[in-house]
Amino acid sequence: MRIALVSEGTYPYAMGGVSVWCEQLIRGIPEYRWEVVALTVDGSERPVFVPPDNLDRVRPIPLWGGKPAGARPARTGYRPGPAFTESYEVFLRALITPVESTNSVQGNVSRSLFLLALRGLFEYAADGGDLSAALVSNDALTMTLDAWRELRVEENGPVPTVADAIQAAWLIEHMLRPLSAPPVRADVVHSSMNGLSTLVGMAAKWAHGTPLVMSEHGIYLRERYIAYLAEDASHAVRVLALSFFRSLAGAAYLITDVLAPHSAYNRRWQLHNGADPDRMWTMYNGVEPAEFPAATSEPEVPTISFMGRIDPLKDLHTLIRAFAVVRKEMPEARLRIFGGTPAVNRIYHESCEQLIAELGLTGAAVLEGRVANAVDAYHAGSLVALTSISEGFPYTVVEAMACGRPTVCTNVGGVAEAVGDTGFVVAPRDHVAVAEACLKLLRDDELRLRLGYAARARVLEHFTLSQSLQMYRNVYEGLVTPLPAPEPAAPLPGASHLPVLRPAYPGLRHSRVYGSRR
Numbered sequence: 067m068r069i070a071l072v073s074e075g076t077y078p079y080a081m082g083g084v085s086v087w088c089e090q091l092i093r094g095i096p097e098y099r100w101e102v103v104a105l106t107v108d109g110s111e112r113p114v115f116v117p118p119d120n121l122d123r124v125r126p127i128p129l130w131g132g133k134p135a136g137a138r139p140a141r142t143g144y145r146p147g148p149a150f151t152e153s154y155e156v157f158l159r160a161l162i163t164p165v166e167s168t169n170s171v172q173g174n175v176s177r178s179l180f181l182l183a184l185r186g187l188f189e190y191a192a193d194g195g196d197l198s199a200a201l202v203s204n205d206a207l208t209m210t211l212d213a214w215r216e217l218r219v220e221e222n223g224p225v226p227t228v229a230d231a232i233q234a235a236w237l238i239e240h241m242l243r244p245l246s247a248p249p250v251r252a253d254v255v256h257s258s259m260n261g262l263s264t265l266v267g268m269a270a271k272w273a274h275g276t277p278l279v280m281s282e283h284g285i286y287l288r289e290r291y292i293a294y295l296a297e298d299a300s301h302a303v304r305v306l307a308l309s310f311f312r313s314l315a316g317a318a319y320l321i322t323d324v325l326a327p328h329s330a331y332n333r334r335w336q337l338h339n340g341a342d343p344d345r346m347w348t349m350y351n352g353v354e355p356a357e358f359p360a361a362t363s364e365p366e367v368p369t370i371s372f373m374g375r376i377d378p379l380k381d382l383h384t385l386i387r388a389f390a391v392v393r394k395e396m397p398e399a400r401l402r403i404f405g406g407t408p409a410v411n412r413i414y415h416e417s418c419e420q421l422i423a424e425l426g427l428t429g430a431a432v433l434e435g436r437v438a439n440a441v442d443a444y445h446a447g448s449l450v451a452l453t454s455i456s457e458g459f460p461y462t463v464v465e466a467m468a469c470g471r472p473t474v475c476t477n478v479g480g481v482a483e484a485v486g487d488t489g490f491v492v493a494p495r496d497h498v499a500v501a502e503a504c505l506k507l508l509r510d511d512e513l514r515l516r517l518g519y520a521a522r523a524r525v526l527e528h529f530t531l532s533q534s535l536q537m538y539r540n541v542y543e544g545l546v547t548p549l550p551a552p553e554p555a556a557p558l559p560g561a562s563h564l565p566v567l568r569p570a571y572p573g574l575r576h577s578r579v580y581g582s583r584r
Contacts, residue, residue: 067098067542070252070270072263077102078124079111081406081436082375083461084258084283087351091256093118094535098542103250103266105129127247129240129262146200149193153186154206158213161309177316177340181268184245184317188269191246198246201239207231214302226302233299234306241310249273254542257318260286261311264318277323277545281349283458284479285335287315289379292456296378316340324541328459329480347541350480351459352534353468353525360470360522361445368399368508371447371471373440373462376407376415376433381476383421384497385453390425391501396508399430404443406436444469448514449507454478455494464529467521472514474503484529488521 071077077088092100102124104111108131113124146154160180191197200206210231226234244265255267256279267278290311294304319325319341326349327333333341333348370389374380382403389401407415415433422431437443440462444450450466450473457479464484466473473489475481482491490503507514 067254067546068101068252069098069542070101070103070250070255070266070276072103072105072255072257072266074105074259074261074263075107076258077104078113078115078117079104079106080408081114083351083458085115086461087281087283088258089115089118090352090531091535091538092121094531095539096120101125101250101252103127105244105262105266107131125250127244127266129243144196144199144203146190146195146203146205150187150190150195150197150200151205151209153183153190154200154209155213156180157183157187158209159217160313161306162213162217174340177313177320180313181317181320184265184268184314185272187242188245188272192249192273197242198239201242202232202235206235210235210306224301226300226306230300230302230306233303237303237307238310245269250276252276254279254545256542257281257322259283260315260318261290262314264314264322268318268321271321278321279324279326279541279545280318280322281326281328282332282336283328283351284379284456285332285458287311287339288335289456292379312339323545326538326541329483331480331483332458347537349537349541350483350529350534351461351464352529352531353461353464354531355468355522355526358441358444358465358468360468361518364448365400365446368396369447370399370401370474370504370508371443371450371466372401372403372405372452373437373443373450373466374405374452375411376403376405376418377411378414379454379456381453381455381495382414382418384476384495384500385451386418386421386425386427386431387497388451388453388500388504389431390427391498392504392508393427393430395505399508401427401431402443402446403431403433404435404437404440404446440465441469444471447471449474449489449504451500451504452476452481453494453497453500454481457481459484464525467529468525470518470522472507472517472521474500474507476500485521486524488517488524 071088073088076082077085100121102121104124104126106126106128109126109128156179160176160183163176187197211226214226241262244262249269250266251274255270255276257263257267258281260280260282264280270276271278291308294308316339319336319339323345325336325341325346327336327346328349328351330348333346337343372385392399418433422428444466450471452460452463452475454476455478459480463473463475463481467488473485475485475489475491476494477491478494485491492499492503
């Protein structure tokens, strides 16, 4: 079996939960041969993981450098011709037409048209057309402005300028570069997330009929919307960019053979955005319990520990504000924040340090940087906190639970499914609720130790790495040789309101109008 695993901004060039998952998957199934197709910034990235023996190749596709590899030199006045413009017209109609409901008939039609348009753009590039030049050509810019005026005629917002059209075209050209890359050859393509990564799988399906698996750790579309809250872009550019992400996510749900959400929470989001329940199989992340031994002691002073990358999505400002409340009640308490800071998040790192100083927490709350062994970070705390505003099924929570530490977390993604009744789950961005939960645990030794013991037991029963890897083996082999339908899984204890649904899926090497050529 040869698996092509597609990443975007993660493995093998950056640390984080998705990268850990990629590494576990490759090393954990050594009988398969693997190739990683990595969507990168400009190709200058250097791996931070030692390649496993069964990883044959890492193939980067830079999205934001100069012209894509193999592209012709830039040409002034490039005219792409009808082979491009016919597909691009459908692309723009799907992109610009307002959609009232993602689950409406109109929404389904829009997703299908967008997928057909993507295939047309792929075939234009495969037949020798310069897709990058076509997407930023005068013809494409004129089509964009005309489509907006025609399809959004009743909208009260500002009409895009030529500058807006140029900026949007520049963004779309970079994001569609995977369609111009040589299609990957493998038995299965596995996208580690929705969005741009799925373009690699689409190209392989259209070229070779390769089945596509898609995991979704967090909700890609939701995170794009959150990111664009801070973008300095015009109304029209925001509409076009976010419509692109929405349309791409929906198109990926249509073409994917097996969709593997990492929580029931993710599954509900995907269903809302047009995913087919008959092709979905909820698959939780797992950890190797031996690598996360239970702590045998506690720190000398009450300590809240955080482990993860320094990133706005982790909302460390809420954690720091919560600690300020804790500190007033327990002056001896400490907050230890472990984790590296990606280069793009240096400003956010500085804002965290500034907030610590403003709240008078210097010396009590410390950003300690990357730690060699995550276990040390979990053992360093009396409890472990996670105050994210977006998560999938979080490794840090499961790892902390395996170490026998109770957790205080925000109710996003699959966090509540992981924690169950072994910790406290509160509303996101509510620093007072976070503080109250932390104080309850820090003041009650018996409760803290009992929940820590229950947390490790929950991991051993439900979230081990061996369970997770076997599920992926079943999916891969089911796509090549159909397997009997699995029995539905029972809901997890402590999360009865969040049903774990694993519907049967057929051996999905089927042909679709917008899928395989077979």
